[in-house]
Every structure is written in C-alpha cells, then in structure tokens.
Amino acid sequence: xxxxxxxxxxxxxxxxxxxxxxxxxxxxxxxxxxxxxxxxxxxxxxxxxxxxxxxxxxxxxxxxxxxxxxxxxxxxxxxxxxxxxxxxxxxxxxxxxxxxxxxxxxxxxxxxxxxxxxxxxxxxxxxxxxxxxxxxxxxxxxxxxxxxxxxxxxxxxxxxxxxxxxxxxxxxxxxxxxxxxxxxxxxxxxxxxxxxxxxxxxxxxxxxxxxxxxxxxxxxxxxxxxxxxxxxxxxxxxxxxxxxxxxxxxxxxxxxxxxxxxxxxxxxxxxxxxxxxxxxxxxxxxxxxxxxxxxxxxxxxxxxxxxxxxxxxxxxxxxxxxxxxxxxxxxxxxxxxxxxxxxxxxxxxxxxxxxxxxxxxxxxxxxxxxxxxxxxxxxxxxxxxxxxxxxxxxxxxxxxxxxxxxxxxx
Numbered sequence: 001x002x003x004x005x006x007x008x009x010x011x012x013x014x015x016x017x018x019x020x021x022x023x024x025x026x027x028x029x030x031x032x033x034x035x036x037x038x039x040x041x042x043x044x045x046x047x048x049x050x051x052x053x054x055x056x057x058x059x060x061x062x063x064x065x066x067x068x069x070x071x072x073x074x075x076x077x078x079x080x081x082x083x084x085x086x087x088x089x090x091x092x093x094x095x096x097x098x099x100x101x102x103x104x105x106x107x108x109x110x111x112x113x114x115x116x117x118x119x120x121x122x123x124x125x126x127x128x129x130x131x132x133x134x135x136x137x138x139x140x141x142x143x144x145x146x147x148x149x150x151x152x153x154x155x156x157x158x159x160x161x162x163x164x165x166x167x168x169x170x171x172x173x174x175x176x177x178x179x180x181x182x183x184x185x186x187x188x189x190x191x192x193x194x195x196x197x198x199x200x201x202x203x204x205x206x207x208x209x210x211x212x213x214x215x216x217x218x219x220x221x222x223x224x225x226x227x228x229x230x231x232x233x234x235x236x237x238x239x240x241x242x243x244x245x246x247x248x249x250x251x252x253x254x255x256x257x258x259x260x261x262x263x264x265x266x267x268x269x270x271x272x273x274x275x276x277x278x279x280x281x282x283x284x285x286x287x288x289x290x291x292x293x294x295x296x297x298x299x300x301x302x303x304x305x306x307x308x309x310x311x312x313x314x315x316x317x318x319x320x321x322x323x324x325x326x327x328x329x330x331x332x333x334x335x336x337x338x339x340x341x342x343x344x345x346x347x348x349x350x351x352x353x354x355x356x357x358x359x360x361x362x363x364x365x366x367x368x369x370x371x372x373x374x375x376x377x378x379x380x381x382x383x384x385x386x387x388x389x390x391x392x393x394x395x396x397x398x399x400x401x402x403x404x405x406x407x408x409x410x
Contacts, residue, residue, distance in 0.1 A: 013039025106147025182248020
C-alpha cells in the first residue's frame with residue numbers, strides 16, 4: 001500500500017475529486033481536506049491502478065511548475081484494517097513514480113556518488129590486495145553500482161531513453177573511478193601479487209553469471225514490492241566494485257589473464273543483472289505512460305535481443321573456464337591433495353609438477369631423502385583409489401643435498 005498527499009490551491013481540490021470519481025475510485029479510498037490556505041487530497045493507493053491514477057492527476061494538474069501544488073508518495077509501515085479480499089485479488093507493487101524516483105535519485109553523477117565510489121573502490125582494492133573477504137564485502141555495501149543499473153532497466157521498460165543514458169553514464173563513472181584507484185594502488189603499494197581473492201575474479205565461471213542473474217531478479221523484486229531492506233544482500237551478491245578494482249590491479253601488474261578475466265566477469269555480471277531486472281519489472285506489470293507505450297515496446301524488444309545475445313556470447317568463455325576448473329582440473333586437485341596428505345607437505349613446497357592426461361599422471365618433486373619403492377607404490381595406490389579409475393602414474397623424484405659452509409670473515 002502507498003499513500004498520496006496531493007496539495008492544490010484553495011478550491012481546486014474538488015476538481016481532483018471529480019477526476020477520481022470519473023476514474024471509478026471508491027470514496028473510502030480518498031479524503032479531501034479544504035482550507036483557505038490550500039486543499040489537501042489524501043489518496044490510498046491500495047489495490048491496483050496506481051499508475052493510471054497518478055497519470056490522471058499529473059495530466060490534469062501541473063505539479064512540476066506550480067509551486068502551490070505538490071505530489072508526495074510514501075509507503076506506511078502498517079495498515080489497519082486491511083482488505084484481505086482485495087489483497088488476494090490484486091498483485092500489489094509499488095507505483096511507477098516510486099520506482100522512477102528511486103532510479104533517478106540513485107543514478108545522479110554528483111558529489112555523493114563520486115565520494116561513495118572513491119571510498120568503495122579504495123576499500124575494495126585494499127581488501128583484494130590483502131586478501132581480506134570481510135573488507136571486500138564491506139566495499140560492496142558502500143558502492144553506488146546497483147542504482148545506475150536500476151535506472152538503465154527502468155528506462156528500458158518505460159521507454160525513457162534519457163533515464164537509461166543517465167544510468168549508463170553513472171555506471172561508467174563508477175567503473176572509471178574504481179579502475180583508476182585499483183591501478184594506482186597496484187603501482188604504489190609494494191609487492192602486490194595475485195592472491196586467492198584476485199585469482200577468483202581472474203577465472204569467472206558460469207555460476208558467477210547465474211548468481212548475478214538471481215541477484216538482479218531479487219533486487220528488482222525488492223524494489224517493485226517496496227521491500228528495500230533486501231537490497232543490501234543484493235549488492236553484496238552482485239559484487240561489481242571488487243571486479244572493477246581487479247581490472248585496475250591487472251593493469252598495474254601488466255597481467256593480461258587478470259585484466260581479461262576481470263573484464264569478462266564484469267560484463268557477465270552487468271548484462272545478467274540488467275536482463276534479470278528488465279524481465280522482473282516487465283512481468284511485475286511496470287508499464288510506461290500511454291504516450292511512451294510504443295517507444296517502450298520497441299526499446300524492450302531491442303534491449304532483450306542485445307542482452308540475450310551478449311550473455312550467450314559471454315557464456316562461451318565462461319563455460320570453457322568452468323570446464324577447466326570443475327571438470328578437467330578436478331583430477332589434478334585430487335592428486336595434489338593426496339600428495340600433501342601422504343608426504344605432509346601442506347604447502348607443496350617440494351612439488352614441481354603435476355600433469356594429468358587421459359591415461360597417464362606425471363608427478364615431479366624434490367626429496368631430501370631417498371624414496372623407497374614401497375613408499376612410492378603406496379602413494380600411487382592412494383591416488384588410484386581417490387580418482388576411482390586406472391592411470392599409469394609416472395614419478396620423477398629429484399634428490400637434494402644440504403651443505404653447511406663456514407666462512408672466516410677475518
């Protein structure tokens with residue numbers, strides 16, 4: 001449920017009431033308070049037709065230029081009593097004006113967006129460099145990246161190209177800020193290396209795309225049903241700001257795999273989020289004003305084609321990486337784990353090479369002590385048991401020697 005407070009010049013409130021009657025609004029859903037200083041119309045947007053009512057009021061009265069008129073929409077925490085029959089009959093959602101206002105307010109390129117982008121990018125970059133998950137998550141909560149995507153989606157669904165462009169510009173500004181800060185930090189901070197946090201974003205997979213799609217749908221549903229408390233979880237799941245910072249770090253390190261992997265992940269997340277939001281808004285009944293209807297239909301059709309084709313193209317390299325990590329490299333992980341457990345070498349400090357083929361496995365490692373055949377056979381048996389298939393296992397053990405040299409400094 002939403003409440004509208006519409007104010008008019010004294011005596012003009014009756015015209016608004018006449019409009020509500022022509023639109024078929026029940027008298028219990030509005031109340032007019034008249035006074036010499038102005039009229040106040042309180043309108044309950046309880047069940048359906050919110051957008052048509054607001055369109056009618058805005059078309060009849062000029063709220064944007066007349067200082068004696070205003071239109072305020074807000075959502076109450078509790079409604080008593082509530083018509084349960086009408087709640088079942090209508091699929092409630094927030095009014096179009098509420099969603100548009102959220103999109104516009106959260107996609108302005110102003111000092112607030114820039115400050116939040118800079119702070120979030122600094123936190124994300126440092127969290128990535130020190131491999132601190134809590135810090136990285138904190139940057140996601142601060143980052144102003146979800147609002148601009150909402151603006152792009154709302155503009156598409158409502159046929160408002162200006163709003164989509166505003167959202168796209170705001171998103172690009174955040175990307176540039178995060179990439180620049182990531183690159184500068186990578187250059188200034190000494191001994192930056194590719195750790196686990198960066199490696200995860202260097203090798204995106206299909207599950208990453210699906211997570212972004214689900215997050216976009218959840219975010220759009222939260223907005224359209226006025227459950228904005230869920231948006232914090234959505235921006236964490238979307239995880240765009242750390243990916244932007246990773247691109248900058250990849251530039252600083254001159255690491256093509258890190259740079260290209262992060263670019264791939266950013267594009268996949270962006271298009272998946274946008275597609276999910278557009279679809280959710282559309283199927284939840286968010287419709288444009290009637291004079292934008294034809295423009296919106298064309299824009300939605302073109303946008304869906306572009307988004308779907310883009311995601312299909314991005315899914316190809318994501319599938320390849322997914323196959324490499326989850327299918328092809330799985331036997332290698334098993335071999336490494338078995339090696340670590342057998343020789344108690346948790347950091348694989350002596351392991352040089354593990355190569356798993358279709359029928360053959362090759363292990364190369366250093367050993368300060370001679371290895372007897374029984375010890376090697378025992379490791380081979382453990383590997384066979386873990387992999388649950390027969391392999392020809394070839395071991396190359398390189399012996400090492402330790403020397404102690406005492407020099408006379410005199």
